Amino acid sequence: EVRMLIELGTKAIEMYHDFLKTTDSRVKSYPLMQGAVPMTLILMAYVLFVLYVGPRLMAKRKPFQLKWPMIIYNFSMVALSSYIVYEFLMSGWATTYTWRCDLCDYSDSPEALRMVRVAWLFFFSKFIELLDTVFFVLRKKHSQITFLHIFHHSVMPWTWWWGVTIAPGGMGSFHAMVNSVVHVIMYFYYGLSAAGPRFQKYLWWKKYMTAIQLVQFVMVSLHVSQYYFMETCDYQVPLFIHLIWMYGTFFFILFSNFWYQAYVKGKRLPKVLEAEKEKQNGVEPLVANGKHAENGVAHRENGTAHNGKMKEV
Numbered sequence: 001e002v003r004m005l006i007e008l009g010t011k012a013i014e015m016y017h018d019f020l021k022t023t024d025s026r027v028k029s030y031p032l033m034q035g036a037v038p039m040t041l042i043l044m045a046y047v048l049f050v051l052y053v054g055p056r057l058m059a060k061r062k063p064f065q066l067k068w069p070m071i072i073y074n075f076s077m078v079a080l081s082s083y084i085v086y087e088f089l090m091s092g093w094a095t096t097y098t099w100r101c102d103l104c105d106y107s108d109s110p111e112a113l114r115m116v117r118v119a120w121l122f123f124f125s126k127f128i129e130l131l132d133t134v135f136f137v138l139r140k141k142h143s144q145i146t147f148l149h150i151f152h153h154s155v156m157p158w159t160w161w162w163g164v165t166i167a168p169g170g171m172g173s174f175h176a177m178v179n180s181v182v183h184v185i186m187y188f189y190y191g192l193s194a195a196g197p198r199f200q201k202y203l204w205w206k207k208y209m210t211a212i213q214l215v216q217f218v219m220v221s222l223h224v225s226q227y228y229f230m231e232t233c234d235y236q237v238p239l240f241i242h243l244i245w246m247y248g249t250f251f252f253i254l255f256s257n258f259w260y261q262a263y264v265k266g267k268r269l270p271k272v273l274e275a276e277k278e279k280q281n282g283v284e285p286l287v288a289n290g291k292h293a294e295n296g297v298a299h300r301e302n303g304t305a306h307n308g309k310m311k312e313v
Helices: 001-021 036-057 068-094 110-128 133-136 147-166 170-194 196-200 206-229 239-266 269-278
Strands: 297-301 304-306
Touching: 036 133, 036 147, 068 110, 068 170, 110 147, 110 170, 110 269, 133 147, 147 170, 147 239, 170 206, 170 239, 196 304, 206 239
Parallel strands: none
Antiparallel strands: 297 304
């Protein structure tokens, strides 16, 4: 059995090295694109930190506030996501693509190289977004580190490494552009939320962000579904089409469950709506020092109040 495992491991390594020889040479000079091992180790370290190391380091420490770092981070992500959307549009989606069977252009034309750059930038942005969870750990918002959150933040960059390596562009990049649009809205919301209680009254539309996420997954699944109904489509990596469809459907189910638990059952109502609900039930919302909250800013959960927020992925 040991010998068999060694042979399987050796075969897998040989297949991996053979695969690297066939990857797109245009991306090999970009950071983290020389092989799958470095980015896999980063993601493993991320999961280890958020599930084990981080919580234990923070166990006897007070949570960090991190107000200004979070404001700067969130609005920086708004700018980066906006730039990524623009580059995807200018690299094909608003110029030469048909939004149907769009092939990956492997040439060295300016537009093709521009698509390679933005595909890599989208991939790299997923590693920057790991800070979402790091902030949760440092602020001791453990309830927000859910399976959905960790799965999305770890699987998305790992799968996109293979996408950028094999087919940076074409119809397989549509979901990346749509995801970047969603992130412009999402990080704008969290930037305002991090700015403090003064802005809470402007955040009544929190639950609609989950609706936007659901629309995103429907759009992605519908777009790639065209492939199955075309008489012919020579997209170079059909496997990606199948995986994107499965990914969109899977996350639609997960986010639908989140929507039900959060807003139908009312477990994650926006603060202003939760405060209003408490008032209707004859309960005044409390803040941590026991005083009544003004403007419905603070809310009560299990007898304690906090200013945390649910961060969706």
